[in-house]
Amino acid sequence: MKRIAFGLAAAAITGLAVTIPVTVTATSAFAATSGCDSSLVAPAGSLIGNLWRSNGGESSVYGCPVSKEYGYPDKRGSWQEFRNGKIVWSPNLGNGTLVRAYRSGHKVVFRWSGLGRDWDYFNVRWSKDGGKATQVKVGRIDPWSGSYSITPYCDGEVCSTTAGHEVNKFAFIVQGCDRSGLFQAGSECGPWSIPTSVRVAH
Numbered sequence: 001m002k003r004i005a006f007g008l009a010a011a012a013i014t015g016l017a018v019t020i021p022v023t024v025t026a027t028s029a030f031a032a033t034s035g036c037d038s039s040l041v042a043p044a045g046s047l048i049g050n051l052w053r054s055n056g057g058e059s060s061v062y063g064c065p066v067s068k069e070y071g072y073p074d075k076r077g078s079w080q081e082f083r084n085g086k087i088v089w090s091p092n093l094g095n096g097t098l099v100r101a102y103r104s105g106h107k108v109v110f111r112w113s114g115l116g117r118d119w120d121y122f123n124v125r126w127s128k129d130g131g132k133a134t135q136v137k138v139g140r141i142d143p144w145s146g147s148y149s150i151t152p153y154c155d156g157e158v159c160s161t162t163a164g165h166e167v168n169k170f171a172f173i174v175q176g177c178d179r180s181g182l183f184q185a186g187s188e189c190g191p192w193s194i195p196t197s198v199r200v201a202h
Helices: 026-033 047-054
Strands: 078-082 085-089 098-104 107-113 121-128 134-138 146-150 167-179 187-189 196-201
Touching: 047 078, 047 085, 047 098, 085 196, 098 167, 098 196, 107 121, 107 167, 107 196, 121 146, 134 146, 146 167
Parallel strands: none
Antiparallel strands: 078 085, 085 098, 098 107, 107 146, 121 134, 121 167, 167 187, 167 196
16 A cells, blocks of 8 residues: 655735734633744634634644735635644635635544534535635534545555656535425525635645
8 A cells, every 4th residue: 555645835815815804812812832933823713723722723634824914805705724724714615614624634624613603514515726616515513514535646555656746636615405305306505605725745
């Protein structure tokens, strides 16, 4: 079995981005961020920063931040890049909604939580390098959250690698859906989240 070493390429920030001011105090961030650039750590009160810290900060699956937290110029929400992935605040699904993508071993993982209402299941769409999206139906962890992962470079237990020469961007969105009633066909679904993504060198 070939082994694959993942690495996060530097993310290019395109379009206009609005910087969210960051003021970090030693008491709020030091324990989780001692090895990170403190100027990039989102302050207490940031949903993204709070999620990162609650998952272990520097030692979490996300690693240290590599950008500040930025807002969007055309909608509510914000995003932040980390060594291993990206966390996005997507308030169009609920004020506490966070969607994130990160690399973990052979996997690319997409997670979401804090949706503003309960759903029976979720639709996930993902794409590679801006190509055609694949849609899958995903069961819920609870009515407000879920998780989906892919192993894009593996066929069974055999994984391919280009020794880091090829970099791919995987993007994800999610929507919640309810099953229709007994005498109704189809499903009723909510809006799609703001996209999140991760770049992987394999």
